[in-house]
Amino acid sequence: MTSSAITYNRLKDKFFYWYGLVCTLSGVFILAVFLYTILVEGADRLNMQFFTSLPSRRPSNAGILVPLLGTLWIMVLTTFIAVPIGVAAAIYLEEYGKKNWFASFIEVNTANLAGVPSILYGLLALEIFVRIMGLGRSLLSGALTLSLLILPIVIVSTREALKSVPKTIREASYALGATKWKTIWNAVLPSAAGGILTGVILAISRAIGETAPLVVIGAMLYITTVPTHPLDDFSVLPIQIYNWLSRPQKGFIENATAAIIVLLAITFLLNGIAIYLRNKWQSKVKW
């Protein structure tokens, strides 16, 4: 190679280094600008009154008690519905199901379902849960809807976690006289727990940010009673934010930004826990 060709190639090297760096930082930069803006606008609104007040026509009296509790209710209910079903389905597909065309059919479709626009889940849920099953516009309907939405994510991530458990762990269990189920329950699941938990938390954090499907099933915009029962009407933070942002008064915009901070805090917290668990498990389980 001539020396000018080398110089040229080195230049290309440099160029891609900087180009890559700019691309990497652009995402972080946009997020930082966004966070800065909402913090500046909404931080003042984050006081006790904001967390403990019911909705109001006056922005300074309004609070997020109802949608915050709604979001927490939804989080818990969705976890209890989606996790057992999703994990069980993943165990079936990964450990019991025969590897044939039917299995790959289900596999492809599970992956496809993860990409279906969330509003379509809302429409499905409106018909099935709200109308046919008669659950109304309740927390339970909302949680079932979001469970449907995150089931594919839970299934896919659980399967990945199960796949990553080495064969030697299963063999060790079988060689000690364990049945298949004992092996799954006592050896495979504990070994995969970190991965499963990480996937579940990320799925839940996606669920609590969803708005569209809940709007479709008719989550209420203006509720003055705190939800205390799975069949109560409800609102959630993203819907509250959506609602406040559509009001003309400046005060409501400020409320919306404050609510965004709360929602982001919950999401970041969940993601943080997921990362922590993943690292903890990775350092503990060295195969």
Add this chain to the structure above:
Amino acid sequence: MNQNSTNTQLKISAQEVQVYYGNNHVIKNVSLDIRSNEVVALIGPSGCGKSTFLRLLNRMNDFIESFRMEGKILIDNEDIYDSTIKVEALRKKVGMVFQKPNPFPKSIYENVVYGLKIQGIKDKRRLDAVVEKTLQQVGIWEEVKDKLNQSALALSGGQQQRICIARTLAVEPSVVLMDEPTSALDPISTATIEELIYQLKKDYTIVIVTHNMQQAGRVSDRTAFFYMGELIEYNDTRELFTNPKIELTQKYITGRFG
């Protein structure tokens, strides 16, 4: 074959065993008897069928979809491939130690009692006693007795392998299968495991697959040489290594192929 004692009991008897993986004929008409409290080494080049043969004895090949077998294997005069045999009970009786130490990502204690817990044994005193007894047996009790609740994964490879052996002994097998148990270990750990095998002979029948001919020479009473799925020669270890009857064995043990 050189029978140097007459009161030894027949423990395992493989009779005209054939194994196929799909169309692949991997064990060809192997017949081999193993006596109680004997250590038998299976040697041969990679792919010769020695590991497959070992895994026949606790039916670990059953997990391979294309696996098919003909012939008979009797352990304590029971046909272990008979349809009435409960495979879990067989695996309790015929324990196995693997090539790479494979402790569960659980504490040392939980690793050792795993096999008992899945049988539903919960009595803490009994479990404690088994943990102490088996860890003593494998010679690691003094090293780990103060950290039984720590993860077994934090131990060294040699210690992990001994935990795996203790875990196997905890379910009280009468046969222990070992699939190259020291191939992932350093020489010192290897020496302690070999010493352990020698100790265990008193109470167990041991079948060990090894790539290391010195190891076969050190630990085993009898050695079986496999080549391309066939049992070429089976004899007293000393006899086989000093005076092989068959040229192929001679070539292999002198390292002219392998």
